[in-house]
Amino acid sequence: HMVDINIIHAAVFLLMCRRLLEADKKSLKSVSSEGGHSGSRRSSNGSASPTSLHNGTDQSNDSNDKTWNLWGRIVNNWGDYQRKNGKQLKEMIRCGIPHHFRGLAWQHLCNSHSSPSKEKYSELLRQSSPSEKLIRRDIARTYPEQDFFKDKDGVGQEVLFNVIKAYSLVDREVGYCQGSAFIVGLLLMQMPEEDAFAVFEILMREYRLRELFKPSMAELGLCMFQLESLLQDHSPQLFNHFQAQGFHTSMFASPWFLTLFATTFQLQLATRVLDVFISEGMEIIFRLGLGLLLSSEKELMEMDMEAMLKHVTKDLPQFYDKEPDLLFQRAFVCVKYNSKKIKRITTRWEKEYMTMRSKEHEEQVEMRRLRTENRLLRQRLDEMESENGQLADKLIQDRVNRALEAEEKIIMGKELSIAKRQLGMQNSHPPGQLFISFVWILMDFMFYVGESQSTSYFICLIFQYEPLYSEAFVMQLQQQLVHTKLQEAEATSTIVDLQDKLCDLRERNRELEDNSNAAALQEELIAVKMREAESSMGMKELAHKLHQLEDNWQKHMSRMATSRRSNNTKHHKVAMQELQEEVLSSRFREAKMFTEVTEARHRIMELETSNQICMSKLHRAADDSSLLKERSRVAIDNEKILRQELNEATARLAHTESKNQEALMTLRLREAESSMEIAELKQRISSLQTK
Missing domain, CATH: 1.10.472.80 (Ypt/Rab-GAP domain of gyp1p, domain 3)
Structure with missing residues (x-):
């Protein structure tokens, strides 16, 4: 530590001697110049004389000597002088530190003599920095008018690169930022690069300059x-x-x-x-x-x-x-x-800044939420479109199946009517023909009504009537029994298919929520009630006809009771009775099957109604989804346009700033050249004056 103080004292002494020699040279030049122009000055101002000029020069030299001596003492005893005369030192710094003492004074002000950064500097120079290309690009534009930094790959640019690179390795968060090179350049013009690095590192850390250069700004x-x-x-x-x-x-x-x-x-x-x-x-x-x-x-x-x-x-x-x-x-x-007021301003700005950041964060969250909802809506729309296509396919298939069933029903009805006519033509016995007519009327009634009490009642009436039948009629009944069993099997398979369709429609009806309007529901309800009223009217008419037929049957039974014949064998009666029971049971089962088919069709009709409602809901959902798609597309287009405008404005601003910087640098170069020319002219004038 004592060796460092001795070195500082010697350096200060040498600087003071150099300053005194420069002052003596300037005084000699000023005196000679005054002597060369004494005649002209006397003509303009008679009071001017070489003696007065010499006195003024002596006074300026005395003041400079005092300033130099004072700063020399301050630098030699910095700590004591700062403790005793802190206010005076601050005022002297405001007036400007002499050039030759500036580097030492800056190091004392920053207390960089004891900084550990100097020891790490040589080690940092051996490392590589990710910002080396940027630093190389910018150092050529740092103080181009100064001789120290003018030459490309010269000493000045090299030490400037070293200091900036070393700091970019020390402070990884900040790294390298444009603008810091000018501060480093000022330091390098006053002190060696190790000292400049130590002072710059303290300025960035303790003077909060690194906060200015952070990426968030x-x-x-x-x-x-x-x-x-x-x-x-x-x-x-x-x-x-x-x-x-x-x-x-x-x-x-x-x-x-x-x-x-x-x-x-x-x-x-x-x-x-x-x-x-x-x-x-x-x-x-x-x-x-x-x-x-x-x-x-x-x-x-x-x-x-x-x-x-x-x-x-x-x-x-x-x-x-x-x-x-x-x-x-x-x-x-x-x-x-006022430092207190600055603190209040800082607190207010921090609140506003946090509010602004929170608002930006909320906007970003809302934007992400809207994008997520938009993506989910698109997925849901795709799913609904696929479901809509599947439902449309199923609906078309159901309609085709119903058309086929209706066609089969018509064909069966025609075949049944043909069979009735053939049976009427073959059987000439009035009781048998009346019996067959009664059976078919009963089947039609069971098809529409399906009541078990009426069925049992008519079975009793049939078994009370025991007429005689021919063998041809028995064979015909057997054929009808086989045909009826086939129809029963077909009806059973049809019922199973309709039940499966009914389950599918019920599942789809559960999945689709009914969001239809009240008016549409009322219209559908009115239509359903109209169909129910029509079916009930048909039922009443059929019941009335059946009642008339029952009366006629009672009358016929009373007439035929007197004409019964008893010449047939008991075996024939038993066989005929078994055939009649089997035919009637088959007819009754067929009637029940037709009743179930009717109920299934009625349920299908209800489900078709609900399906239409769901289809209207799907159409409305598709319209809403298309509207949301359009709005989303418009929002995305607006966002793209705004981003493009922002990028263009940023590019224009950067271009304008670069132009301004180039113009400023050009102006400074011109000013430096003009100042150099003026200095050369002054030197020529002074040399001519001395001659």
């Missing part, structure tokens, strides 16, 4: 909000004018915070800004920014947005590059900076 948004709030407090008229013109602070103030005015002012003023920033923190950026705006309040109130942007980014920096003391005076005199 939340800290930069906070700084913009704080600057707008301070501007509103200092000049509400100017703030309202900015709002009316759409002139937001983010359009011009972002480089102030990201580069600490390094891209706004020239190098001399930018280093003074960094002096005060290292001493006092981010407060100086707010003060200088407000000082710039408030100093031209009247001019800005009369300008539009484009003129204000040009005035703030070009005219004001050019003016204050020539008057840096005036800028710092206005920053510390005209601007009121």
Whole structure:
């Protein structure tokens, strides 16, 4: 530690000697120039003399010597002087640190002598960073007017690359961001690269610069909000004018915070800004920014947005590059900076920022929910379309089956009528013909009624009547018995099929919810009741006819009771009676089957009605789904259009910013060239004057 102090003392002593030699050379040049032009100056101002000029030069040299001696003592005894004369040191830093002491003063202000970053620096340089290509691309655009960074692949660009690369490896979250190269460049022009890396690492960590360079840029948004709030407090008229013109602070103030005015002012003023920033923190950026705006309040109130942007980014920096003391005076005199108020502003911004982030999160969640619902609706629509197709196929198949059954029924009816006519022609015995007619009427009645009591009653009547029949009639009854059994089997299979269809329709009816309108339900109910009324009327008419037939049958039985003959054998009667019982039982079973078929058809008719209702519901659901599809498509198209517009606006903004940066760099290059030409001309003039 003692060796480091001795080295610092020696360096300070050498710097002081160099400064004194430069001051002596300047004084000699000024005296010689004054002597060469003494005649012209005497003609314009008779009081001027070489003696007075020499006295003025001596006074300036004395003040410079005092300043250098004072800063030399401060740097040698930094800790003691800072504890004893902290306020005086702050004021001296505001006035500017001498160039030769600036690097040491910055290290003392940051307390980077004891930083462990220096030890890690050489090890970091041996590693590779994922941001090396970006760093190489940007360092050529960092201070191109300075000789130290001008040459491609020169020493300046190489050390700048090393420091930025090393920090990108230390802070993986931030990595490399544009703008940080200008701050590193200022440091490298004042100190070696190891010291510059240590100071830059402290600035990023302890001065919260890394928060500005994070990917979210939340800290930069906070700084913009704080600057707008301070501007509103200092000049509400100017703030309202900015709002009316759409002139937001983010359009011009972002480089102030990201580069600490390094891209706004020239190098001399930018280093003074960094002096005060290292001493006092981010407060100086707010003060200088407000000082710039408030100093031209009247001019800005009369300008539009484009003129204000040009005035703030070009005219004001050019003016204050020539008057840096005036800028710092206005920053510390005209601007009121209250740390408590800044904390309140920060708290308010954090609440608004959290509200905005929560709102954005809710919008994102809602968007994801809508997309999920849209996807589910599409899936449901596809399922409903497939189910609709299946139902349509089943409905068509059912209609085809019903048409086939109706055709078979018609054919069976025709065959039955033909069989009745043939039976009537073959059987000439009146009681047998009357018996067959009665049996078929009974079958028709059972087909419509299906009542067990009436069936048992007519069976008793039939067995009371015991006429004689021929063998041909018996054979005919046997054939009819076989045919009836076949019809019974077909009817059984038909009933099974209809029951299966009935189960399918019931299952589909359970799956489909009835959301039909009340009017449609009333219409369907009226239609069903009309069909029931028609069927009940037909039943009544059939019952009336059956009652008449029963009366006629009683009369016939009373007439035929007297004409019974008893010459047939008992065996023939028993056989005939068995055949009659078997035929009647077959007829009754057939009648029951027809009754079940009728009930199944009635149920099918009801299910068809409910199926129509479900089909109307499906149509409405399909319409709603198509409407939702259309709305979703329109929303997606609008979202694509908005995204395209946003991308175009972002591209235009980036193009405009790049153009502005290029124009600024070109202007600075021209200014540097002009300043160099002016310096060369001054040297020529001074050399000519000495000759």
